[in-house]
Amino acid sequence: MKNMENRYLDRLSDLYPTIAAASTEIINLQAILNLPKGTEHFLTDVHGEDEAFSHVLRNGSGAVRSKIEDVFGNTMSVKDKKALATLIYYPKAKMEQVKRTESNMDDWYRVNLYRLIEVSKRAASKYTRSKVRKSLPKDFSYVIEELITEKAEVSDKESYYNEIISTIIRIGRAEEFIAAISELIQRLVVDHLHIVGDIYDRGPGPHLIMDKLLKYHSVDIQWGNHDVVWMGAAAGQLGCIANVIRICARYGNLDIIEDGYGINLLPLATFAMRMYKDDPCTCFKLKGTDRPESDEMQMNLRIHKAISIIQFKVEGQIIERQKGFHLENRALLHKIDYQKGTINLEGKEYKLLDTNFPTIDPKNPYKLTSEEDEIMDRLVHAFVGCEKLQEHMRFLLAKGGLYKVYNNNLLYHGCVPLDAKGNLKEVEIFGKKYRGKALYDVLESYVRKGFFALDPKEREDGKDTMWYIWLHPDSPLFGKNKMATFERYFLAEKETHVEKKNPYYALLENETVVDNIMIEFGLDPKEDTHIVNGHVPVKRKDGESPIKCNGKVMVIDGGFSRAYQKETGIAGYTLVYNSYGLLLVAHEPFESTEAAIKKENDIHSETVVVTRVNERRLVGDTDAGRKLKEQIKDLEWLLASYRNGQIIEKL
Ligand SMILES: O=P(O)(O)OC[C@H]1O[C@](O)(COP(=O)(O)O)[C@@H](O)[C@@H]1O
Numbered sequence: 001m002k003n004m005e006n007r008y009l010d011r012l013s014d015l016y017p018t019i020a021a022a023s024t025e026i027i028n029l030q031a032i033l034n035l036p037k038g039t040e041h042f043l044t045d046v047h048g049e050d051e052a053f054s055h056v057l058r059n060g061s062g063a064v065r066s067k068i069e070d071v072f073g074n075t076m077s078v079k080d081k082k083a084l085a086t087l088i089y090y091p092k093a094k095m096e097q098v099k100r101t102e103s104n105m106d107d108w109y110r111v112n113l114y115r116l117i118e119v120s121k122r123a124a125s126k127y128t129r130s131k132v133r134k135s136l137p138k139d140f141s142y143v144i145e146e147l148i149t150e151k152a153e154v155s156d157k158e159s160y161y162n163e164i165i166s167t168i169i170r171i172g173r174a175e176e177f178i179a180a181i182s183e184l185i186q187r188l189v190v191d192h193l194h195i196v197g198d199i200y201d202r203g204p205g206p207h208l209i210m211d212k213l214l215k216y217h218s219v220d221i222q223w224g225n226h227d228v229v230w231m232g233a234a235a236g237q238l239g240c241i242a243n244v245i246r247i248c249a250r251y252g253n254l255d256i257i258e259d260g261y262g263i264n265l266l267p268l269a270t271f272a273m274r275m276y277k278d279d280p281c282t283c284f285k286l287k288g289t290d291r292p293e294s295d296e297m298q299m300n301l302r303i304h305k306a307i308s309i310i311q312f313k314v315e316g317q318i319i320e321r322q323k324g325f326h327l328e329n330r331a332l333l334h335k336i337d338y339q340k341g342t343i344n345l346e347g348k349e350y351k352l353l354d355t356n357f358p359t360i361d362p363k364n365p366y367k368l369t370s371e372e373d374e375i376m377d378r379l380v381h382a383f384v385g386c387e388k389l390q391e392h393m394r395f396l397l398a399k400g401g402l403y404k405v406y407n408n409n410l411l412y413h414g415c416v417p418l419d420a421k422g423n424l425k426e427v428e429i430f431g432k433k434y435r436g437k438a439l440y441d442v443l444e445s446y447v448r449k450g451f452f453a454l455d456p457k458e459r460e461d462g463k464d465t466m467w468y469i470w471l472h473p474d475s476p477l478f479g480k481n482k483m484a485t486f487e488r489y490f491l492a493e494k495e496t497h498v499e500k501k502n503p504y505y506a507l508l509e510n511e512t513v514v515d516n517i518m519i520e521f522g523l524d525p526k527e528d529t530h531i532v533n534g535h536v537p538v539k540r541k542d543g544e545s546p547i548k549c550n551g552k553v554m555v556i557d558g559g560f561s562r563a564y565q566k567e568t569g570i571a572g573y574t575l576v577y578n579s580y581g582l583l584l585v586a587h588e589p590f591e592s593t594e595a596a597i598k599k600e601n602d603i604h605s606e607t608v609v610v611t612r613v614n615e616r617r618l619v620g621d622t623d624a625g626r627k628l629k630e631q632i633k634d635l636e637w638l639l640a641s642y643r644n645g646q647i648i649e650k651l
């Protein structure tokens with residue numbers, strides 16, 4: 001042990017070779033501990049709405065506007081503040097628009113440069129110089145640093161700054177500079193981003209969202225069921241592949257697969273067109289659209305049906321193969337009477353709305369035809385071989401997980417499976433029983449095995465686990481008693497469509513239940529701790545609140561999904577956790593980026609303070625602060641060792 005300690009001290013002295021170096025670092029770290037904590041931003045259920053997502057990132061759920069307010073308060077008109085906010089969100093597009101009408105651009109640049117510098121000074125004041133320096137855009141780092149740091153030694157500050165700004169304008173760099181400083185502000189107002197699941201499906205641009213996240217300065221992701229089904233697809237799991245294509249077809253978003261990821265759908269399309277040529281596919285109408293019956297739509301309908309049938313077949317095969325999943329009641333194709341066009345579910349006979357099944361052999365209903373088999377084979381290769389998709393999935397694996405404990409908050413997408421009494425439900429995974437955190441941990445380890453395990457059986461089980469997480473009643477990311485996809489397509493009886501939620505959702509007002517979950521994940525419910533989850537749309541128009549259990553739980557389904565806005569009555573919620581407390585922000589629907597720039601329409605948002613702290617939260621109060629304190633302790637030990645001669649300075 002002693003030996004280990006000595007070796008550790010010795011390594012540390014490589015980094016801080018002198019008393020002076022160690023002392024300086026201690027002072028620096030101590031200073032950081034006393035700065036206000038960085039702002040965290042929580043988004044969930046973005047569901048492919050890349051424009052709304054991008055806007056919320058740019059405005060930091062109101063954080064940019066509040067900085068403008070802090071700086072200019074009543075000294076600037078509402079109109080000017082809106083214009084400045086729009087400039088910060090969309091600098092290039094906004095300047096293009098201004099240039100069309102503004103006669104004195106130099107004057108405009110000057111005024112706006114001053115304003116932007118003031119806002120960035122305020123945004124940077126929370127951070128150490130070194131951290132700000134690291135966030136500066138390369139091209140302008142030196143100048144920006146000059147402009148945003150107070151220079152006590154310059155006597156005529158005004159003319160010093162004026163000179164710099166005049167030069168920027170004179171040499172024709174004002175626009176680039178404005179863009180750079182605007183992006184710096186966006187970057188500084190949010191220190192860290194949490195995405196609490198469901199980036200994928202329903203909306204048109206999940207791949208664009210992933211591209212943005214890849215470049216984002218600091219982010220973690222709690223996978224949603226819709227993300228895991230894409231991960232399974234990327235790993236080549238047939239059930240997951242069929243599901244992601246089906247959902248894209250259902251929302252008229254096959255472009256994501258074809259153009260976004262460059263996966264060829266032609267074999268599936270030609271097969272679908274031929275097989276369902278004279279079939280109106282009325283059960284497979286696209287969701288949420290009354291688009292004209294174009295040829296493309298006709299094809300989309302047929303692909304939708306073809307892939308749905310393939311899905312029901314391959315899912316039946318998985319259920320057969322993975323007996324331990326106990327999903328026998330979800331294999332439905334053998335319950336169909338193909339002569340009568342009915343299905344028998346739990347002793348009751350239902351009439352099918354569609355009885356044209358040219359690819360199903362009633363004697364062997366789960367078998368793919370040789371053509372379907374070949375199509376799926378090619379799709380597996382295409383998904384597994386798609387570099388961009390794999391890059392996106394690697395990012396999800398690296399930055400994400402099934403849950404996260406961060407600064408006393410517990411984040412997960414769906415729920416913690418409970419029994420009716422509110423106890424952690426025991427769930428069997430590959431023959432062993434787990435509950436609560438252990439259930440989360442084992443499922444996450446299987447997801448990773450699905451990508452990385454060398455043992456072929458472990459790898460296959462890992463892949464099938466991703467499909468399990470997508471739709472299993474015991475999956476913490478799904479949390480409903482069944483995924484009624486088949487019933488929703490083929491049966492008119494609404495009662496068969498009902499997906500009953502896990503007791504978790506009804507027990508969220510029960511403090512004992514909530515406290516137990518927090519304790520299970522290592523949190524102390526007596527402290528200012530919260531659970532943040534998404535997954536279920538909050539129906540504000542029915543008076544439902546996202547704040548449960550006196551603020552201990554926040555269900556903030558971002559509701560970005562346009563298809564669901566009718567149900568919720570708003571675009572959704574985001575959370576902001578800054579040094580003053582926790583703010584819940586409710587957003588009105590986002591029209592478009594174009595409207596945001598042209599009409600200077602921000603998403604109208606309403607902020608509710610969930611908790612306000614008595615004393616401003618400092619870095620020292622955060623997880624990062626705890627680590628810094630450990631570092632300080634180690635450095636003080638090193639310092640003492642220098643001073644008592646145990647370690648010698650390396651000059
Ligand atoms: O609205 P759609 O496209 O019919 O999808 C409904 C399906 O999506 C789910 O709600 C899962 O998606 P969410 O995770 O977004 O809730 C299923 O429970 C349901 O069967």
Ligand SMILES: [Mn+2]
Nearest residue numbers: 198224225535
């Ligand atoms: Mn979800």
